[in-house]
């Protein structure tokens with residue numbers, strides 16, 4: 001019974017199917033709003049779905065030096081992001097969870113980047129290695145402030161369960177600071193425009209994604225979309241959760257719109273700028289928010 | 297027409313493959329992708345890597361330096377992959393037909409699915425070419 005229940009959660013309702021549909025919708029919103037901001041019409045509603053099915057049909061090309069990791073990494077990263085999404089949505093919708101699920105959640109979100117690094121590096125392409133080195137630098141810059149900033153809601157509520165953290169959220173100066181830090185870090189993790197140096201299409205031709213094709217590429221793109229649909233939900237849950245459905249949807253959409261507009265008005269940062277920004281501005285801010293929590 | 301085939305036609309990702317053109321055709325291709333013509337309405341996107349491409353937009357005349365590269369790049373692209381020749385140069389070499397350094401036409405090297413003549417073709421002509429390509433694939 002328990003197994004069937006978990007399978008249902010993982011594969012159907014808050015897991016795979018739900019996050020697939022939600023991510024298609026979020027990605028459509030992203031592209032449509034981007035198009036409208038540039039005074040154009042934009043793609044139809046099902047465009048992300050068409051892209052995904054097309055990539056399923058395409059041939060998978062294999063680089064000469066590729067090994068098993070090249071094939072495994074997109075599947076593993078997609079599986080882990082779906083697992084993260086089922087943990088988060090179970091907490092939000094069914095108000096259930098286990099002790100320590102926020103830690104599991106944060107670490108599950110790390111797996112896609114690591115898998116991308118391993119898979120990209122195993123292809124043995126020179127330009128991909130540039131993208132890989134940038135991705136590693138990104139990981140080094142945002143991961144530490146992200147974990148430090150997640151400490152604030154955890155300490156605030158004194159619990160390691162997502163749902164208890166959500167129910168005990170309070171708005172104070174440290175939590176506003178940590179919201180800001182967490183927003184920037186998750187934004188960098190999702191790899192959209194000011195922080196997309198690892199896959200810069202115009203300078204290193206897709207970078208870390210360059211050698212992936214067919215279903216492998218489709219799964220990587222889907223992983224990114226699912227992550228993008230996850231990240232407003234995580235923020236709303238940690239900081240502005242009040243149990244209501246309508247207020248949740250409104251806050252979710254507000255953060256999503258803000259992300260999309262922020263993406264459209266910023267140019268790409270160089271990797272050195274990203275590292276400086278995170279190490280010298282964002283990390284001290286996250287430390288400050290934890291210290292303030294103890295002082296206030 | 298199955299969902300898979302429909303999704304292929306609805307999301308053609310184009311890769312820009314210049315064979316030493318005079319650069320006018322490339323500017324017109326970029327024009328066709330600007331907000332004014334908005335090719336993303338039909339799901340057409342410019343991609344940076346040959347591994348992601350569905351359509352190769354070939355411009356310019358093949359010469360002894362690059363005609364082997366064209367074949368090589370075509371083999372690297374995941375199939376199904378279509379080639380569209382943009383500009384008179386790529387369609388039939390134009391005035392460079394008897395040039396000393398041009399071995400043969402583009403369609404002798406790779407199979408070409410659509411030709412867009414013009415020197416350079418207008419963005420409208422390029423869009424027309426893509427529409428004709430999609431129509432020919434539907435049947």
Ligand code: SF4
Pocket residue numbers: 317318319320321355356382383384385386414415416417
């Ligand atoms: S067709 Fe005309 S514009 Fe295009 S590359 Fe040739 S000479 Fe240049």
